[in-house]
Amino acid sequence: MLKRPSLSNQNCYHCGELCEDELINFDEKPFCCNGCKMVYEILNENDLCNYYDLQNSPGINLKNRNYEQKFAYLENKEIQNKLLNFSSKKLNKIVFSIPSIHCSSCIWLLEHLDRLREGIITSRVNFVRKEVSIDFNPEIVSLKTIVELLATIGYEPEINLQNASKSKSKKENRKLYLQIGVAGFAFGNIMMLSFPEYFGFEGLDDSVRMFITYINILLSLPVVFYSASGYFSSAYKGLQQKYINIDVPITIGVVALFVRSLYEILTQSGPGYLDSLAGLIFFLLIGKWFQSRTYESLSFERDYKSYFPLAVARVAENESEMVQITELNEGDIIEVRNQEIIPGDAELISDTASIDYSFVTGEAETIQKNQGDYIYAGGRQVGSTICLKIKKAVSQSYLTQLWNNEAFNEENTYDSLINQISKYFTLVILLIALISAGYWYFVEPSHILNSFTAVLIVACPCALSLATPFTLGNAMTILGSNKLYLKHINVLEKLWNITSIVFDKTGTLTKSEEAKLTFEGEELSSQEVSLIISLVAHSTHPLSRAIAKHYNDTAVFASVVNFKEIEGQGLSAIIEKSLVQLGSAKFIGAQVDESNSTDASRVYAKINEDIKGYFNIRSSYRSGLSALIQRLGNSYNLSVLSGDNASEEANLKPIFGQNSTFAFNQKPEQKLAYIADLQAKGEQVLMLGDGLNDAGALKKAEVGFAVTEDVTAFTPACDAIIYGKNLTELSRYLSFAKQSKKVILVSFAISFLYNFIGLSLAVTAQITPLFAAILMPLSSITVVAFATFAVRFLAYRHKLV
């Protein structure tokens, strides 16, 4: 077939995308759609074109967006109160989360909102969190107007009641910074004050020496009681659950260090080990900070609540009012407008509806529904306003029920490698301490306490506990630069043991937007193609658009008479005196050849009385998929789950080979059950999916990856987010993750070696403060340096950097 280059090779001045379907010239600048042009106009009018000077084409593409009425619920006072951080007569404060913030121009524009709309007082962006906080005067401008303004200029905020809970993690992060600051301050000063001691200055007065040691005690108090407090409480919690985590030996070491130092200083028998103590906690906290770095702007926790609207219009006695969706009851009549989400399972009262389930299933085509049909929650109405009668409350609906499954309440029973080791480590250390104390009891009783505490001090697993955060933290950063964003470093640990990979089909293996189109039948003349294209040009149905896109170089006839679109069946019109019909076999009156029916979406074409054939439209698989599957197939069991019928099995078989399992017509609960089945067989499962219908399976699996074309778009709750384009590199990422385990094991070995050296000196009661002050940082730095370089090297070997 002919394939003409796109309409122009100009890039949109606003969003930078190629002007493929449409080219609008305005103000001597090219724009790809009306949305982009409109934003430019708004900015131009308000003297805000600085936006375009800071970055080239910074805008957000506005194709296929429609905001009419979408934010009506923001007029509800109750909802406003929940969203606003502060409200008074003349001043309201609100924080919006806007995922599309991406460059300095965004910051500039969003901080100049006051010039776009009167009543906005100030606006300030937090780029890292992708948030903007806006102060406005509610007497002049309403919340709804502001949100609409943001949406029209391409920065649609993500509004849900979950956002409020985010501020907690911010405070925790600040606390960690404070703890590190205090520990670092004390570490530096104590070390400096201890220098005379290290070098054995004899010239110091005893009064000065005492003064210094008391200052050291003073400096170490905030370190022990503030900076290290997290380790104590974590160890205590662990012991309460009869579980020895890595914080237990750390706590023992810290307490031993502190008590022994106090004893030595107060009895003036020695200078103590306070510098080692402060240093130890400082390094540990740095490891903790490294571990806690996450992709703050990405959300890994979204459930259906963040996807459903906050409120919906309920019709009661001819009046409609906005009510929160949690207050909807069975039997309520609701109105759902264009682009709004249907919040609960319902029965259609209006004549027809076309529902887009793409968020739920990943399927891009809209589905036609007729009066009386049962409509599942989660679909998006496309077209005119429809009326529905709620059949089930929101939390009980087909889709949301998934969240009532116990998989969503399960405690995280995952045991990290370091905690598995710490159990034995702690016991061995205590044993060694007791044995050496017992030995000295018989040989030289004055050494008992000395060697007992020295063992506990030297064995404090500082280097050991730094190995994991630095290895995996670096690995996570490297994967992030390859567009695989992990929620937490322990996801990597879970990846080590994966034995089975389960793929969702639509949106994961296939690209939801692009369809593969072939024409089966007698070859069409260019005249006939033109007739067909003229017909589909009048329809917005996805199949029509797919056909139009396939022949986007063909001339279109202007005279289209008697155009009819019968929903769910097909199109017909009289063009150039020919009756052109497109649609299902039944609509056309074609005999379906049952034998080779693969059930892929077929559109039959009929011109006058002549059935020309049919368009075969099937979703296209990602390029490079079969190579990926081959590589993965060697080391993992593979399965494919699909909500669709089995029509694609014939296409999947050659890609996946004979050893893979396929399951079709899977409901969300069945997907979850499939994972549970695999787990019952002892498999550790990695699930890849994209829609809300995969949410249960993603949660149930040991590791759930959400696949997305755009990280700012909606993704269900998951352990990691991966770009669709990078999916074909999955085998490399997994192999990289697996090899990172070796780095950790070697790091463990290094720190055990240091421990061994230290212990052999400690049991013989030879350890000195200077030796401890050198050994502890040295071991930590070696382990951190090794972990960092080894991971970089691994990444280089896997071509990830």
Add this chain to the structure above:
Amino acid sequence: MNVIIVLISISIIVAGGFLAAFLWAVRSGQYDDTYSPSVRMLFDEKKKKTKKNHPKG
């Protein structure tokens, strides 16, 4: 009193001042967003004065 005790005291107090500055900086949220201030300071504010159409406060 030994002069070194005075000097040590002063040095600790000076260092404590920097610690206090750091604690203040963290608490006031300066570490929450480490990117936008670097961009914000480059924005040209000149044009704003030509158009005065918003009430302050």
